[in-house]
Amino acid sequence: MQIATINGVKIHHAVTGPESGRAVLFINSLGTDFRVWDRVLPLLPEGTRVIRYDKRGHGLSECPAAPYFMGDLVAEAAGLLDHLGVGRVLVVGLSIGGQIAQGLAAERPDLVEAMVLSNTAAKIGTPDSWDTRIEEIHKGGIAALEEAILSRWFSRAFRESRPEELAGWRHMLCRTPEDGYVGCCYAIKDTDLVESTGRLTLPTLAIAGDEDGSTPPDLVRETAGLIPGARFHLVRGAGHLPCVEQPADVAAALTEFMKETALVREI
Ligand SMILES: O=C(O)CCC(=O)CC(=O)O
Secondary structure, three states: OEEEEEOOEEEEEEEEOOOOOOEEEEEOOOOOOHHHHOOOHHHOOOOOEEEEEOOOOOOOOOOOOOOOOHHHHHHHHHHHHHHHOOOOEEEEEEOHHHHHHHHHHHHOOOOEEEEEEEOOOOOOOOHHHHHHHHHHHHHHOHHHHHHHHHHHHOOHHHHHHOHHHHHHHHHHHHOOOHHHHHHHHHHHHOOOOHHHHHOOOOOEEEEEEOOOOOOOHHHHHHHHOOOOOOEEEEEOOOOOOHHHHOHHHHHHHHHHHHHHHHHHHHO
16 A cells, blocks of 8 residues: 655555556545546556545545645646656546646646546536535535435436446445535635646547536537647546446547547657
């Protein structure tokens, strides 16, 4: 198990693949830990250097008291890359992870060569919607919202046909510490990256799920539209977590993007 103290927080992370390989940083979503990428990783090009971590309040990382700020989440992603000394990476961020990726690209362009924004946006939800969610969790815990959250995370077909897997993801969600989950809700509530993301020029691939109830395709497409040349890929038969539901499709899109951006890197 690899733990490093970054920005004063103990961050659980894992690095696999050869040191000479293309480095890819994966950042997971609200209520998930880095196992959310498990089904995609074996399908990536051989020799990829994969860096995963649990953001604060999730997985095996330390859970400071809520609220959290996007600036801290970005500082921890940057601090981890500095700590590992891997240089510029391709960042793949899912939902809040995609917001951290956008923030990282804006704050530390020396660390990010390209990004994949999966099921995310420059701004997610409204302050009122996040206040309501935070209040409901304080009253009834994450369990009070689990059905609603799972119905946004996964397509109906997945929920009906894969009950054992659904149970596993339910456990991951409900075992997220309340401070970790609510802390990140505060960070998303206060985040509006429209201006800073609109100034980005790095190669970008945006991915959406056609049944995503959290960040629907049009919202993801809107954020992609802020970045000149960004490509958009729609995953069919997927909710908010296409990396779980349609890993082959996500891995193929990522592999294609890695090939394209490898050419950009060599110029
Ligand atoms: O998944 C995230 O990181 C934030 C977006 C969200 O609200 C997911 C959900 O619907 O619970």
